Amino acid sequence: MADDDTPRFRIQAVSELTGIPAPSLRAWERRYGVPTPGRTGKGYRLYSQRDVDMLGRMRDLCEAGVSASDAARMVGQAPVGQAPVGQAPVGQAPVGGSPAGEQLPRSPPSGPHAAVAARIVAAVERYDVDALERELHLAQSMGSAPLIFEEIFAPAMREIGDGWHQGRLSISQEHLASEVLARASRSLLDLVQPGSAPKTALLACWDEEQHVLPLYGIAFRLAQWGYRCIVLGARTPPEALAEAVEGLRPALVGLSLTVTPPPAVVSPQLAAYAQAVGRCRWVVGGQGAAGIRARLQAAGAMVHDGDDEALRRALAAPRAGT
Secondary structure (H helix, E strand, O other): OOHHHOOOEOHHHHHHHHOOOHHHHHHHHHHHOOOOOEEOOOOOEEEOHHHHHHHHHHHHHHHOOOOHHHHHHHHHHOOOOOOOOOOOOOOOOOOOOOOOOOOOOOOOOOOHHHHHHHHHHHHHHHOOHHHHHHHHHHHOOOOOHHHHHHHHHHHHHHHHHHHHHOOOOOHHHHHHHHHHHHHHHHHHHHHHOOOOOOEEEEEEEOOOOOOOHHHHHHHHHHHHOOEEEEEEEOOOOHHHHHHHHHHHOOOEEEEEOOOOOOHHHHHHHHHHHHHHHOOOEEEEEOHHHHOOHHHHHHOOOEEEOOOHHHHHHHHHOOOOOO
């Protein structure tokens, strides 16, 4: 193992080295998979020098005004020692010819859906619950459920999450937004569920995954394709999923995985989830699924990478051996 890759720093040491609060380090790992530290035998995080360097680059991007999600993507694309995509090395002009350190202008979002999303964020910032409820009520009249989710709810939640990571918003504001947007999404799902669907989809978050909003994004698509969706929610361990599968006999099980589990627990968790779903079809989506795609597929799962049409075709195809 290269010296830069040797796990050696505990989370408090990394926080002191980078100036990033420990809760933000955990949140960046959970939401964006940046970085993926090793673990001790007792489960404590151990970061390498490479991890520390990556976090420093992500911190610099966020301080320059880049959203946390974009910064995570950029540092994930840049080799260590090389400036992230779109960021110039110190002393050089960035792409586009602007002087080093000068931010390029960013076009503000436009259109009625973006305007409502922006007002939702502003209401959360002010703790203005009445205004928040008004905007959510308006949003629910602005198109189909998938459109409302993709153009209003999801962008608003991303902006709020980025604001929290950058220190502009508090954890209480992030929790407020998560709760009201999940509640609004549940209400929308109730309206679009097929009345007498012959197929049931059981949707849940991977163990330790606590953000339920992505489940509704796929639930709206599945409802369009004739599935009745039942959402179990956050932090669903294999044993709880197995009980629900036994009771509901779904045609499909969907799991949301934002951050790839530590290597030490991937194999036992995969085996437990594969046993829990039994003979059901199952699909795993989210950023964390990409890192273990081959292992998920070997366990019998489909991996959803955001291509809804490919997923629809896969679900419509007959299963092998049937």
